[in-house]
Amino acid sequence: VTEGFLPLREWVCGHIASFAGFRPTSEQVLITTGSQQALDLMARAFVDPGDTVLAENPAYFGAIQAFRAAETKLVGVASDAQGMLPGALEEAIQSACTPVKLLYLVPNFQNPTGATMTMERRREIAHVAARFDLPIFEDDPYGRLRFSGEEIPAICSLPEAGTATYLGTSSKILAPGLRVAWLVVRDPSLFEKIVPLKQASDLHTSAFTQQIVHGFVSDTTRFGSHLSALIAAYRERRDAMLAALGDHMPEGCTWTRPDGGMFLWVTLPESIDATHLLQHARAHKIAFVPGEPFWLDAPKRNTLRLNFSHTPAAKTGVGIARLAALIRGCS
């Protein structure tokens, strides 16, 4: 079935209802071959070549790739620590050179910055989008990985967000190699365009991997304790990285303090280019992702993304100390 394995789609409905503030029906759920396919399908369904798509700046690189493959004009909207700025969104919509077809958002523990939109900001953004009839595409790969602070309902749960689309995945809570994600639409008529595209793209997502995911997540006890273990491990690693950054980083560096997810975002002194820094980093056996490719426009080359989920807490201090020494050497 192109739409996906029905028991998994039914599980998705209850899963979303347990945290996101709305309960879809299985007719509103399409299983995709990972989140990347959903990004690709959304780009192809919503956008014609040359149309504008708005997103946070910086934004998730996989989304940038999918929208660029659809020959979209991607425009970045300024954000602060509470998420996208409603005034900047309104200005971006009004000053766009081509029709604005989609607003792409990662409200929880954004990749690359780790920022989370407050409830107030979600409402304001949904309100601006609704005024301009702009559909929202809410991508939530990290939402289940919250280590601190309170759960915030999805933008899709808001009455203003009537045509919003929500994307969840098994990649960050189970295994990325299985390539199983779920696209949830508020308005099922959207599937009249998306399901034929999904069929033309790969017929259906592997029935085998869908059943593996379903087999795992539908055992509520096992899935719950797996998630708790994941959260505990990542929280410890985040805390270790934040402590090490405080201990080692030189004057002039700042970084975000995410309440969940996998990444934090470092801003270096303006004179330092993180892409150049990476070339030296390899010799010291440390790795990070330079910020440059995440920017939709006006790239700040003195930014970089750190992944805290991968490195055991005991090793983080050594790595951050080496990074700090490297930055000092470049200053």
Add this chain to the structure above:
Amino acid sequence: VTEGFLPLREWVCGHIASFAGFRPTSEQVLITTGSQQALDLMARAFVDPGDTVLAENPAYFGAIQAFRAAETKLVGVASDAQGMLPGALEEAIQSACTPVKLLYLVPNFQNPTGATMTMERRREIAHVAARFDLPIFEDDPYGRLRFSGEEIPAICSLPEAGTATYLGTSSKILAPGLRVAWLVVRDPSLFEKIVPLKQASDLHTSAFTQQIVHGFVSDTTRFGSHLSALIAAYRERRDAMLAALGDHMPEGCTWTRPDGGMFLWVTLPESIDATHLLQHARAHKIAFVPGEPFWLDAPKRNTLRLNFSHTPAAKTGVGIARLAALIRGCS
């Protein structure tokens, strides 16, 4: 890795060398999420909206979907029992209204007709394509399922077919639900366009299912005996269906006699519409696919596709007798 699991790509090289008349290197192999994704990637990489793609008429419905999703103008080229007619191909190229970007062919046990192109015809078609610099896309899902007649080398093995692309899959020899196929290019520079599109589409094909396929096929003895068992079972079922058609079908019906694959193609008396016939078939607990959606133009509504691989030989006679009775009732 977007290109796929290296041991599987290396196995694909030896596998192809064992029957197709050429040996690719692993740099020429991209693992895709089923053949359908390869069709989608090829359509997006080779064709701009409005461009012409040529194919057999009738053609595989999944390919029709992928090319239509890319807003391609699909034009059918006339064929006989030996495959596409070189003169008709030349005429189609010369009379196309928009640039002709790709020639899509299923030379072995074609879906839906079951026809196989002779070696002579492969050479002639490759020669015409080469004269017009038209890249060939050779789709070979059923090639390993030969029950009778001699193996014929792939079009991709011919010196004339320098820019041809070959598509193989695990779906018909192992399990369609795993979604693992392989796209093989003669010219690796094609991957400069296709690999970024693959990355934008789904990052990579499930590492888990790729390793399952590799684990199965790389055990040469087990894979060999699995394939032999499959061929023996399908041969028996094809023979049973051909015998039953001969026993039961009324005057005025003709059908193909495939040397392999899964399908044969029936032409009914001109007055009978197979789509209407199907509505009555359900009440008699028989099923077939009406021919109409396979035609690129000039649909012959008195055609239908029968799958012989699914039904155990002992049950085929009853089904064909019911189909024959239904046809008699409509005549």
